[in-house]
Amino acid sequence: MLNFGIREVGIDLGTANTLLVLQNKGIIMREPSMVAVDGGNGEVIAVGRDAYEMNGRTSGGIKVSYPMRWGVIADHEKAIVMIARFLKEITKTVGNLKRKIFVISVPIGITSVEKRAIIEAAKRVGARETLTIEEPLAAAIGANLPVWEPEGLMVVDIGGGTTEMAVISSNGIAVSQSLKNAGQAMDRVVAEYILKNYELKIGSRTAEQLKIRLGTAYGLIDGKREETMEIGGNDLMTGRPKTIEITGLDVEKALEETVAGIINGVRRTLEVTPPELAADLHDRGIVLTGGGSLLHGLDKKMAEEIKVPVILAENPMDCVALGTERAMRNLDSLRLASS
Template sequence: MRSPINALFGLFSRDLGIDLGTANTLVHVRGRGIVISEPSVVAIDKKTREVLAVGSEAKAMVGKTPANIVAVRPLKDGVIADIDIVEKMLRYFIERVHNGSIYPSRPRVVIGIPSGVTEVEKRAAKDAAIAAGAREAYTIEEPMAAGIGAGLPVNEPTGSMVVDIGGGTTEIAVISLGGIVINHSIRVGGDEIDEAIIQFARHECNLLIGERMAEAAKIVAGSAYPLEEERRVTLRGRDILTGLPKAVEVSSIDLREAIKGPVDEIVELVKLAVEETPPELIADIMEHGITLAGGGALLLGLDKRIAAETQMPVRIADDPLTCVARGTGKVVESLMEYQNALRAGQQMRRAAVTQ
């Protein structure tokens, strides 16, 4: 039982759960829920390395900055590519959470990270959080955090399969008794789908488009399975031949063919995880279904495609974009309850794939 002093300290410590994603960073504050959801983008002065903007403000600068300013994404494929910039980004978010607090303190932080990262990369995430102002930092693998956030019975002797599709990685895990039994990680996610659309526009339409245009097209008309009503979207960019502005209308059928490569890789990885799952656990998954989380879960028809390929029920988690953040928030609120989940990253896996 916690002492009144410890309980009072915990009340004001504002412990944080952070989904440190390639595309977006979400921050869950103990007792308050998710208070920050911002793009993982930082605008810096190239000469002084001074941070000029973070999050949405920085993302709005992508492709529009003068020569001395660069908008960077300090995480690539779910891995910290620039630890100094990540530290500054985390410091900004932590300070923003505690802005105006009467009792500012160094919070405990639980960070969701891809399951395929190395021990060095895990240490880099912890070090960045400590340097940014945390007094304690823990890491938890994203599919485990997503399962907790989706409300799956991760601590029970029941098999649960989570497919967490983020911006830079797709994580697949079979979870039971607070640990990961089967794990696969592939560095294919929303970013690769966007890039496939960019390449489609370039090669099929002689059109140069940017990341934001590709992402918007994906959201409106991207799909992994035939739709009841196919959609159309207009791609706007620069004509490769003339250099002039150009707009081209494409269908969801066109985009489905364009993104076939990365979607097929994700589906094949799910099938591989199903094949390697022990019979006792596969029976549980057949009963309860596969859970999709992460922004990629919102790709139209992906749940139907996976269901057709695996012959298993598939459901999209409630608010899949925030599953990992909500999971890290639950863990930081009950560290003792999720000790096995925090140790899962240290345990030997039966399978892992990283590309």
């Protein structure tokens, strides 16, 4: 077993995925934020990827769920078990992590009760001290943006449960907004569209696969509307298994309202941004991060409607985690912001 003398552990505790980072080591774990529970005795039998693989494929006696909802802890006990098992797994490589400093990314506008729940969960798995950093700020740092400069920059982080958008200047958030239009909402509306238009009931995993493979906000690019995918589900009328072919145009139509909600949220945020900072954004542009930002054509559609340049960050799914790791280098600033 190796020990790198690590003091800090960073956790991007997302609704859909949890990423763990270590001081000066970067991302060392990426797992779905899921738990599988035995319905008989309530025991957690799997977490992360193992639980994800069980989702929709188990008997009624096993229940798979996300203990996080909209970026905060929804099921305290399951969240603690999940985090503890993730940490136990990485100790095989880095040694004992008890009594370490935890730095955890949190959504904008988190309540004091929700924040205490995260800190208590960290304490119960061995944290000596727990500090928090707001997700858009972490995303901006992870995207290598100059957050310390006294000029405006904007990040839109589209995660699993929430879309966090913020105008940042001088290492602080000047204007922000959080929406529940995000990755899981996209999956849900895709499933609802298939049910309504094709009378086929599909699971969340199939809906997610459709979003990833065919999803588009601007299907004119690269002929995305014409791409197809065969999916299976239960016929609503007969209850029997059935397969159908879905096009990119179907998924584009399904996602229209959710995409419009995100773009309107960006527009509202810009409307309340101080003029001096807003002027900076016309030069710097808006940076997209998070897994939802990978939706085909979203950057181009947003730029076209907002009339501001929009840039997709490099490795957008990792920005919050990488920013959390880099923020560890200045713990005093985090302590001041967390107080």
